[in-house]
Amino acid sequence: MRLVATALAASALRPTPTLQPQASGLYAHLPFCRRRCFYCDFPVVVAGDAVKEDRVAHYVSLLERELSKQPRSSKPLATVYLGGGTPSLVEPRFIKQLLDAIDAKHGISSKAEITLECDPGTFDAAKLQKYVDAGVTRVSLGCQSFDDEALEAAGRAHRRQDALDAVQAVKRVGPRHGWSLDLISGLPGTTPEGWMETLHEAHSLNPPHVSSYDLQVEEGTAFGKWYSDGESNGRPPLPQDEESADAYRVASSFWRSRGYLHYEVSSYARTEGEKSRHNSAYWKPRASWLGLGLGAASSEQGARFSRPRKMKDYEAWVADGAIVPESSPPHGADALEDELLTSLRTAAGIDLTRVRDVYSSEYERAVRRGAQEAIELGLAVVEGEVLKLTDPDGFLFSNYALAAVFGEVGDVCV
Amino acid sequence: MKRRRRVATALLLATATALAPPAARRPLTRLGAVDLEAETPASNIRNFAIIAHIDHGKSTLADRMLETTATVAARDMQAQLLDSMDLERERGITIKLNAARMAYEKDGEPYVLNLIDTPGHVDFSYEVSRSLAACEGALLVVDAAQGVQAQTLANVYLALENDLEIIPVLNKIDLPAAEPERVAEEIESTIGLDCTDAILASAKSGLGIGDVLDAIVERVPPPSDDQEKPTRCLIFDSKFDAYQGVVTYFRVVDGTGIAKGDKVKFLATGKTHDITEVGVMVPERIPVSDRALKPGEVGYFVASIKSVDDARVGDTVTVVKSQSHAVSTDEAEPLPGYAEATPMVFAGVFPTDADQYNALRDALGKLKLNDAALRYEAENSPAMGFGFRCGFLGLLHMEIVQERLEREYDVDLIITAPSVVYKVVPRQKNSEAVVEKVMKGEALKEGLIQEASEEDTPTVLVVDNPSRMPDKDRQQHTLEPYVRLEVIAPTEYTGPLMDLANERRGELVDMKYLTPTRTTVIYQMPLAEVITDFFDQVKSRTRGYASMEYALSGYRESPLVRLDVMINKELAAPLSTVVHEQDAQAAGKVLVRKLKEFIPRQMFKVPIQACVGANIVASVQLSAMRKDVLAKCYGGDISRKKKLLQKQAKGKKRMKAMGKVTVPQEAFMAVLNLRDSGGD
Incomplete structure (x- = not known):
């Protein structure tokens, strides 16, 4: 009996092949940066302080060509996210050209959240006003820190004053869907006191949204090279795990005690309505979103595709017709793991009745088994039928908890 | 020059x-x-x-x-x-x-x-x-x-x-x-x-x-040809064949020979079997059906035997009934030199994944059909789950069995550090005499009794698992196996070799110059010291120019103690080891330090202690893991991060839980060498 039910559930989940994407959001990548920050492993194009217009024009035309090859979305887009790189290095007329092209192709809903990533020191109020006139409704501001030494040690091009000026500019223009303040904890040279100051300074600016990342030293980055041997080699030292873990805990209690919603591992919103709508879509099961540009990822009901990360390869790919290979969405353990990975990042957690209904009761039991240790350690809780990681400990050890659950889910024989 | x-x-x-x-x-x-x-x-x-x-x-x-x-x-x-x-x-x-x-x-x-x-x-x-x-x-x-x-x-x-x-x-x-x-x-x-x-x-x-x-x-002299005596064949090998059962390889020593259809008796086991096929190896097997194999000939036979344990190397086969040739009615005497295979090294063998226990049991059963020297019996511990205590002839034999289990039977294993077989005699009336006998290798009453008894002859406790070594405060004699060890090396390395042997409780027996440039040194040394990284050390200290050989020489009384490991205040029995009393503290220090390297940081502080009885001889603290999180995870990152987590999940599976602490496989081998070989 259960077998039949499982089979039915599985067939219900299989997507009906459709030419029209189900996506409600689109991510477009604008890779230009003044310089590469020492921690960055994103696909960027280092352009110096002034980006040559013809390079931008050429790139935007590439995006337009890719757009022209995409199947039209079945409904107008509810969110657009222009990320980078440093999109605010791109002149507003190009942003307008791009948004117009996206609108012409897929349609952008009149209430859409359109986010532009901006770096302090690359725009003023007048420029921002032009972005808003072009359609931008939300700004994600890459402040990272208010500590000049930490900013310098991280290879950032801006300083504290630039960040404060940028916030004033954003406030003056007042984008419709507000703005987000991006911070990075655990940067080299930061002290617990320095981090507290950064938090206080950030709070005094009353941001509607805060993204607070714990620094991750990635292979292949400058930090990866410098700090991989555990030595600082004459540079400001990387904080000990203990300190950066504390920084994370401090940030969590700091923002929550000030009424912010800690709705995802690294995201805080002042109110329910000020959560990032675009990012929230990433954390939903079987999400669909469109991708556009260098290194951008797209997803069709969980079947993901990443565009080439090197400009040459991307150009060639577009020239070849920008073909997104057809692939069926993940199913079984594979799909459940995606869902666990994304859902457990959020404060909402994962609904176990959904796991039972969509996957099987066997999978549900596996998830519960795998979560047992985390529950005993206080990293996770089951409230009603919802499994959630605790804040901050569960979030801080989310890999540990997830790996245990993955271990059980991966062992379920189908 | x-x-x-x-x-x-x-x-x-x-x-x-x-x-x-x-x-x-x-x-x-x-x-x-x-x-x-x-x-x-x-x-x-x-x-x-x-x-x-x-x-x-x-x-x-x-x-x-x-x-x-x-x-x-x-x-x-x-x-x-x-x-x-x-x-x-x-x-x-x-x-x-x-x-x-x-x-x-x-x-x-x-x-x-x-x-x-x-x-x-x-x-x-x-x-x-x-x-x-x-x-x-x-x-x-x-x-x-x-x-x-x-x-x-x-x-x-x-x-x-x-x-x-x-x-x-x-x-x-x-x-x-x-x-x-x-x-x-x-x-x-x-x-x-x-x-x-x-x-x-x-x-x-x-x-x-x-x-x-x-x-x-x-x-080479021709074989003797005494056809008057009862037929006797010496088994020098036997193999299990999936189609024919055990194939017994033998040399006819005397008598009228052995042919297809004969009923034969194995003198050590006393079992009889009917031969269904006799032949010679060229080297592939060729059946010989028209005649008997005669004294001096070397051949094989097949007789529906299910396990090599029933056709043991060294056993004598005699013909008790034949349709094709005359059979002597005299009682055949066993050929000299038969001995039962005695495992010298024991280790715990556990499946990495508890689900593979049955597969491991089946694989050991199949291996045993072809390997009379292999011993195994079920063992389980809270830490390691269900597995087996296995006995091997030596380290190479152990490695071969491990590789065959993993390669041919596809079972992932965790093997604990090998140990020798200790013998313990409670101090009581006549215990000195029993100790003497153990040292001479005489057969004795062996059992599980650890206490002194009223009986005239104390029972010898055989300890093939260090965690079962009785506490040292008991009134008892502890004995360990010794080997006669011979190392041949260029004379210039004799000094470093002797240093090494001394560190390993060796006693110099003899030193001879083979030639002016090559020397042989002979030591009496505890086997327990040899089955560590001893040979690696010999090689490294002689730049690979040494060759080594050893043979069991008997048991000796030594002041031995059981060194236990407590991880997070819980006894980790698979990590227990037996050491010389004087080495306990130094060994304990090396052990806890190594374990600290091998055991990943946990969610909490973990004390790692080495103890002899209730005494803590060494202690370190593994600090707690502080964070384990991927801060950023957006659309494009998911696949990559998922792979990382899957890898992490797999790694976790390969570890064993000691109480709440997960311990990776390498840690179980940490007890292999408890000497601070700072020179390397």
Whole structure:
């Protein structure tokens, strides 16, 4: 009996092949940066302080060509996210050209959240006003820190004053869907006191949204090279795990005690309505979103595709017709793991009745088994039928908890 | 100085060439048409073995002889034919024996030469001795550049004990570094073997093969042929075959022989079986159905036997009933030299994944069918789950079993550090006398009783698992196995070798110069010290120039204590080890420090302690893991991060939970070497 039910559930989940994407959001990548920050492993194009217009024009035309090859979305887009790189290095007329092209192709809903990533020191109020006139409704501001030494040690091009000026500019223009303040904890040279100051300074600016990342030293980055041997080699030292873990805990209690919603591992919103709508879509099961540009990822009901990360390869790919290979969405353990990975990042957690209904009761039991240790350690809780990681400990050890659950889910024989 | 040595080598080389008879140029007698299965009188049979150190060319020589006698057509020739297991061929060592019957004509007379191969490792010296017992002669193959090695020496002594005619063969004489005269001298001085007639050969190029074959005919005595006695066959090997059951390899020693249809009795087990097939090895098995195999012949039989345990190496087979030939009604006496395989090294073998327990049990059962020396019994512990305590002949045997389990049966294993078998005698009336007997290796009442008793003779407690060693405060005698260890190395390394042996509780027995530049040192040493990284240390301290050999010499009383490990205040029994009282503290320190390296940080602080009884002798603290999070995870990152997590999940699976602490496999081997070898 259960077998039949499982089979039915599985067939219900299989997507009906459709030419029209189900996506409600689109991510477009604008890779230009003044310089590469020492921690960055994103696909960027280092352009110096002034980006040559013809390079931008050429790139935007590439995006337009890719757009022209995409199947039209079945409904107008509810969110657009222009990320980078440093999109605010791109002149507003190009942003307008791009948004117009996206609108012409897929349609952008009149209430859409359109986010532009901006770096302090690359725009003023007048420029921002032009972005808003072009359609931008939300700004994600890459402040990272208010500590000049930490900013310098991280290879950032801006300083504290630039960040404060940028916030004033954003406030003056007042984008419709507000703005987000991006911070990075655990940067080299930061002290617990320095981090507290950064938090206080950030709070005094009353941001509607805060993204607070714990620094991750990635292979292949400058930090990866410098700090991989555990030595600082004459540079400001990387904080000990203990300190950066504390920084994370401090940030969590700091923002929550000030009424912010800690709705995802690294995201805080002042109110329910000020959560990032675009990012929230990433954390939903079987999400669909469109991708556009260098290194951008797209997803069709969980079947993901990443565009080439090197400009040459991307150009060639577009020239070849920008073909997104057809692939069926993940199913079984594979799909459940995606869902666990994304859902457990959020404060909402994962609904176990959904796991039972969509996957099987066997999978549900596996998830519960795998979560047992985390529950005993206080990293996770089951409230009603919802499994959630605790804040901050569960979030801080989310890999540990997830790996245990993955271990059980991966062992379920189908 | 250097220059002079080079000249000397060149001179020796010239001599070698002069000495070498033009064997390769002589037309070889090929007997491709000879019926290999045909009956041959005992006077025309020669049974011989090859004694050689690893890499000294035994297998190549065997291959050349098979080729030369046209036993094996060149097209069927796989390099190193005799080593038939993959593992053997990969490692270039022989683990299980095989045999080959060759036809050879000399002076117009047809001969049958039976080569009985021997394993080449100390773990299998009992099998070697039984193979040698089936022969009248042996080729002693020594690399003309490297000289005599400890392993060779040990096997030569075994051959001499069995009264074998030994023919020295200096191999690889075409190598630039060959010094056949020096090596011949070395053989004469170490073994006392006359090397005037030593054969100079190069198995690789085929040089001297004819001389070797001729010498076997001329110098190895024919087998005796006493057909009046009851038939007796010596088992020198047995193998499990999936289709035929156990195939027993034997040498007919005396009597009227053994044929298909005979009812035979195994004297050690007392079991009888009906022979369904008899034959010879050429080296593949060829059935012989029209006659009996006669004294001196080497062959195999199949008799619906299910496990090699019922056809043990060294056992005597006698014919109790035959339809085809006369059978003596006299009671057959067992041939001398039979011994049961005694495992010397024990270790816990656990499946990585508890679900594989049944697969592991089945695999061990199947391996056991083909490996009489392997012992196993179920063991379980809260930390390791369900598994087995296994007994092995030595470290190589253990490694072979591990590899076969993982490779052939696809079971992932966690193996605890190997331990020896300790014996404990409670202090009571007559306990001193019992200790004496244990030391002499006499059979005694053994059991699980740990307490002193009112009985006249105390029971000996046999401890093959360190965690079962009784606490040290008990009134008891603790005994451990000792070996006689011989290491041959260039004289310049004698000092470092002796330092090493002293660190390992060795007692110098003897030191001899083999030649002015090569020395042998002989020690009495606890086996427990040898089965650590001892051989690696020997190699590293002699730059690989040493060879080593050891044999169990008996038990000795030592002040031994059980060193326990507490992880997070919980006893980790699989990590318990037995050490000399004086070493306990130092060993404990090394152990906890190593464990700290191996055990990943946990969610909480973890004290790691080494204890003897209630005394903590060493302690370290593993600090808690602080975070384990991927801060950023947006659309494009998910696939990559998912892979990371899957990897992490797999890693976690391979670890074992000690209470709440997960311990990776390497940690279980941390107890292998508890000495601070700071020199490395």
